[in-house]
Amino acid sequence: MTMRDTIDVGIDLGTTNSAVAVAKGAGAEVVRNNHNQEFTPSAVYLSRSGNVLVGQKANDRVVSDPDNSCAEFKLRMGRRDQDKLFEASGRTMSPEELSAEVLKSVRGDVQRRTGEQVETAVITVPAAFTADQTAATSRAAELAGLRVAPLLQEPTAAVWAYTADAAEVPDKGFWLVYDFGGGTFDAAVVKIEDGEFIVVNHAGDNSLGGKRIDWAIVEDILLPRLQQEHGLSDVTPDDPHHRGVLAHLKGLAEAAKIELSQQETVEIEADIKIAAGREIDFACVLTRDDLDRIARPLVASSIRLCRQSLSESGIRPGAFERVLLVGGSSQLSLVREMLADPADGLGIQLDHSLDPMTVVARGAAVYAGTQRIPREIRATVPLAPGRARLNLEYAAAGLDPDPLLGGRAQADGVADWTGGTVEIRNTTTTPPWSTGVVALRPDGSFSVRLRAEDFTTHSFTVTLRDPAGTEVATDQPGITYQRKKSGMGGAPTMSHSLGVGLAGNVVAPLVLRNTELPSKGEIRGLRTTQAVSKTSGDGLVRIPILSGEHARADRNTVVGQLVVRPDDIERDLPVGTEVEVVVRVDTSFRIEAEAFVPFLDAEFEIDVDLARPVLPSLAALRASRAALDRRYHDLRSQADQVGATETLARLARLDSDGIMEEIDRLLRQSEADQDAIATCQARLLDADSALDEADGLLELPRVVQEGREAQGIAQEIVQEAGGGQYVLDLRKAEAELEEAIADGNRTVIERRTNEVRSIALRVFQDNGQLPLVRFAGLEGELDGDSRREVQRLLADGRAAVAVGDLNRLDGINTRLGRFVDRTGGSSTTSSILGDGLLGNGGGR
Structure with missing residues (x-):
């Protein structure tokens, strides 16, 4: 049994609609579903018997049977509390399970089209997706039966589609991707140089999409008209009995919005079911001016994000060759009008030559055509008797005319391959080109340069001979290499910054937004702000890993946290103990984090919990x-x-x-x-x-x-x-x-001030005077406190100071620290020593 060399399948898992495409040559072809449509509504219906419907039939029932259907669940991915109860069957499904049903549906479309079992595919995600949302997308892929599913950001996928035609790619320049979809918005600055492109900056909003326009039409026009003209003041959004009415109006709004992209006026006519056995004839005229008035603030928000991305990149609009329009909402005439305006928009040439609805799926497939089927999947294909396995390492696509191919032969009964050979022939050229006979090393390994002079997809045959000179059939009798003139994409980039939450409600950065992946972030010189006593069982150290761009720590999302308690350590941990934090992010945005405490010579794995609260x-x-x-x-x-x-x-x-x-x-x-x-x-x-x-x-x-x-x-x-x-x-x-x-920047000034203070405190720590300094600070803050326990501890502390018992004083400081109010200002010591979070000791 043989399989494709490359993944080839790309899926755009959309908020409103999803699409799938398969790589074909240098480009890609969209796969139509059973209804001969290029995209499938992201909707799921569950019958009483548990039968699942996906796509248009399910989407139709969102209005007629809202209790047993669900749509637009993509934005709820990663949340704990967003499961959907399908009342007739009694079954509950999470957003990941619902998304998995959509993935199964489009995967099935490919399998019917190609006759092949699809075990791997590239899946796109918005660039603005948070870590928990990307993790949830990967879980949905697993639930759908995809064994490997690399994630690709949607703006990047769009560029892969546009660069598939080499004639359209400049040697050097900048593009801006304007991706206004059904549920999200992304703006990405793309740099093109020497045939390669890379996303150098992006800005986005996970909740700015076409559905916001739809609901605004319902709220501003359709619902008031229904209430006023039909005396239905009781039909309100907060009444669960009228979910079907609201869903119907929302569907009418979406359809009217699409029509108004092509015409000036739309007449809406529908029979709306108000209650069992009761329907009304609803009619309303909606104009493009109405739509523009409603959509203008949202389009303006998208343009602000574009300008933010340009500003952060330091690139002026005049440097951009074009704006690539992506997503269904980019087809609104208002979008194109506002973007083209040099004053209110960007004043950059707009490019909508590819279908905005399917361009992301096409680009995902083009990218998938450059990614080899993972070895772990290929290794599971059973070998026919007498065949050898070839473990080959090579790029499936690239700009290189003589790419490197390495590999190793493995076969039952052959321990030493000395005398064995391999020959690779390019059958695409006339006459065919050959590497000649290449000797294998004793372990069966070899390396050789191929030749691919033409800009096309080259087919190579691989002939293996054993040490006796006998040709051996292999699991890879042939491979392909796509020689591209241009349009190779660079590394993916980080969507949101990661950092460590420090005392003082500030963030120390680990991996910044727009950093190329894979990436590793590390911070040294952090200092604990509280002692942890194994002997007395007191104290803890908390190390929160945060995701987000806010300067204040508590404005960001906690994606991981390590809490070191007395039971976790072998010996007492004093205040000011150094901690190192390392975080790693791979190309599919998976996060791993760990902390190392040199004092204990111990490493702690930080639990990364990507389910949102x-x-x-x-x-x-x-x-x-x-x-x-x-x-x-x-x-x-x-x-x-x-x-x-x-x-x-x-x-x-x-x-x-x-x-x-x-x-x-x-x-x-x-x-x-x-x-x-x-x-x-x-x-x-x-x-x-x-x-x-x-x-x-x-x-x-x-x-x-x-x-x-x-x-x-x-x-x-x-x-x-x-x-x-x-x-x-x-x-x-x-x-x-x-x-x-x-x-x-106030927050950064406060952080730098604490770093200056921590150096002074380190002096006291190194000379053994830190307990005295800390007690002096606590005494100043608590001297007027009337609580009996506080005054007793202060008296004990003064006695310990008098006799120079610093070990005892350290314990008293820990207990006093619990009485200090951290909501107000901070003294020289308490600003970095009081609340159990880490302080930064100045090192980076």
């Missing part, structure tokens, strides 16, 4: 919205009083972006659309982060002063200690502090 209730979201409003007005009032122009400018930008209005709309939509809850939560976080920036600008002078004071104290302590390595470390920390002050 349970979503908040609507009541909790409304409370957060009210708190946000209070905080906004409080900051504006403070800024007005002191004339803080930079803070007022940041608040004005928040106003112009319309985030508050968007949150209010999402709160209303959340009654009918459960995805809106997650989107609302994300927007509340964005708004809070924007207010963090405004607050930081307001507090900047105070933070700078604290940094200067810490710098002066550290200089004095280091000078008294005699300098040495402390001087070098302090100079580095001071330079980073000055850089942070120049940038005006």
